[in-house]
Each structure stands twice: as structure tokens, then as C-alpha cells.
């Protein structure tokens with residue numbers, strides 16, 4: 333799918349260190365570095381939110397051949413309740429990370445990959461394909477750089493987190509490490525299109541995270557058209573694996589359903605959704621599409637959303653209509669572009 337590109341922010345290209353990243357270290361790996369030569373550096377010090385890191389910390393990192401930061405914030409766009417940061421990476425690419433302000437804290441919407449292989453029709457992030465995975469440290473650093481008021485993390489930025497399973501799980505473990513940020517896993521939401529192999533592995537992890545599945549369809553063909561990268565994943569298996577995770581962890585799993593006029597909003601779709609989820613540990617979030625330059629899809633009318641909400645509620649399924657923050661700065665779900673470190677959005681390969 334071709335797409336016209338959004339305006340290019342004026343930014344400088346970045347020069348960043350490519351030494352091993354201190355934020356990739358687990359507490360055990362930090363301990364294994366041994367004596368700190370009297371600098372009295374603790375594991376917690378690695379997660380300092382300050383822009384100017386203490387001299388003794390910088391000296392410690394230099395002694396160990398580590399870089400304390402790998403991301404360079406090159407633009408910061410402020411909207412009503414959200415901010416979008418463009419972070420340059422050492423290899424000339426850049427990712428977008430979003431901060432959403434709530435009354436009781438901040439939510440960090442983090443990226444997990446540089447680009448995305450799944451090419452969802454409704455999303456900007458997969459337009460240029462997948463360039464590489466982010467490391468655990470590059471994921472953790474996005475949270476650290478957004479500041480100490482972050483008390484929720486959602487993996488809803490660029491990339492499919494289950495397609496970078498090991499690094500995402502490593503990042504979650506580093507974030508929750510008691511001696512570091514001690515981030516509560518109940519404040520972490522992993523949002524995925526639902527790769528069955530990844531869901532199977534996630535079921536066996538002892539992590540009290542929240543799980544959200546981007547469903548968006550009620551038939552295999554409909555889903556394959558909307559999420560080309562998931563055409564080999566049977567929709568029934570995706571749903572079954574997610575519900576199995578919910579049973580195993582005694583939690584509800586959230587299914588997100590982007591209601592798209594003329595595509596997945598028929599009475600038959602509503603019937604199928606009810607049949608899929610009645611009596612299961614699932615809740616459904618209905619969403620409207622957030623416009624993406626060059627993509628022709630529509631925003632569904634309120635009447636259709638109401639019909640879906642009422643039908644699902646009548647079937648006893650917990651349901652809500654969700655609006656995402658950040659449309660004023662094109663930072664809402666599906667609106668984040670992969671960019672290079674000069675801020676240019678990358679289009680689909682020719």
C-alpha cells in the first residue's frame with residue numbers, strides 16, 4: 333500500500349554511542365561487573381531520569397565500556413494531554429514514543445521494534461516494513477526518558493511486541509526489578525495482534541501484566557485483508573490462545589475492535605463477536621480509526637458504535653467505547669511513523 337508522507341520535522345541528524353547499553357543489564361549482570369572502584373554506583377542509579385547524569389555515573393560507565401543512553405530526543409511535540417517524542421537511534425533510524433498525562437500519573441506508550449512487519453492497513457507504523465528489533469535497553473530507556481511520573485506502560489507504539497518476544501520480556505523484567513525502577517507489572521499492558529506462538533509462551537510466564545489483542549475482524553478473510561502479516565494466524569487460534577492466557581492468569585483479556593464502516597461493522601459481525609466472547613473472560617474495547625495520511629478508511633458513525641456496544645452488553649460481554657489520546661499531534665493509535673534520524677517518515681518499499 334502506498335502512502336503520502338506526513339510533514340517532515342526539521343531536526344538534526346544524531347550521533348550516538350554504540351557501546352553496550354547499561355540499560356540492557358539485569359541486576360545480576362550489574363552485580364557481575366564486580367567492584368566499582370569506590371564509585372558507590374547502585375543498580376538504581378542506572379535509571380536516573382535526569383538529563384545531566386552525575387559525573388561519577390558517567391565515569392563508572394566509561395570504565396566498564398558502557399553507554400548510559402542510546403536514544404537522542406530530537407523533537408518533542410506537545411498536544412492537549414499528550415506529547416510525542418522522536419528518538420534517534422545509533423543506526424540512523426528513529427522511533428516515536430508517546431507520553432499521555434492522566435490525573436494520577438503518566439502513561440508511556442513505547443515502541444518495541446524499528447518498523448513493523450505486519451503492515452496493518454489502518455496503521456502508519458508498518459508502512460515501511462520491519463528494520464530491526466529494539467533491544468531491551470532501548471525499550472527501557474524510552475520509559476526512563478519520559479520521567480518519574482510514568483506509572484503505566486503500554487506496548488502500543490511502533491512494532492509488534494510478540495515479534496520481539498525475548499527483548500520485550502527482558503525489558504519488562506528489567507523495569508520491574510526491585511532494585512531498579514520496581515515498576516509494578518500490573519501497570520504494564522502488552523498490546524499485540526496475537527501471534528499464537530508468542531501467546532502460548534506468554535501464558536507460561538509468571539507476569540501479572542495486562543494483555544490486549546488487536547482483533548479487528550470476525551472472519552479469517554476479513555482479518556487477513558486488514559492485517560496482511562497475520563494471514564497465516566488462524567483467528568480462532570488467536571482468540572483461543574488469548575482466552576487460555578486469561579484463564580491461566582485469572583484475568584480478563586481485552587480484545588480491541590476497530591470498527592471500520594463497510595468492512596467489519598455489519599449485523600453479522602456483531603453476531604459473530606457475541607458468539608466468540610459470550611461467557612468468556614474477555615472484554616471488548618470498540619474504537620474508531622485514527623486517520624493516517626495516504627490510507628483510505630473511514631471513521632465509523634456513533635450510531636454503529638452504539639449498536640455494537642448495546643449488542644455486546646446484552647450478550648453479557650463487558651464492553652466500552654475507547655477514544656485514544658494524541659490525535660491533535662498525530663500520536664494516537666496507528667498514527668506513529670517509522671522515521672530516519674533526520675525526522676523523515678519512511679514509506680513502503682517500492
Ligand code: SF4
Pocket residue numbers: 448449450451452455456457458459489490491492525666
Ligand atoms: S497495528 Fe501494530 S502490528 Fe499492525 S502495523 Fe501497526 S504496529 Fe504493526
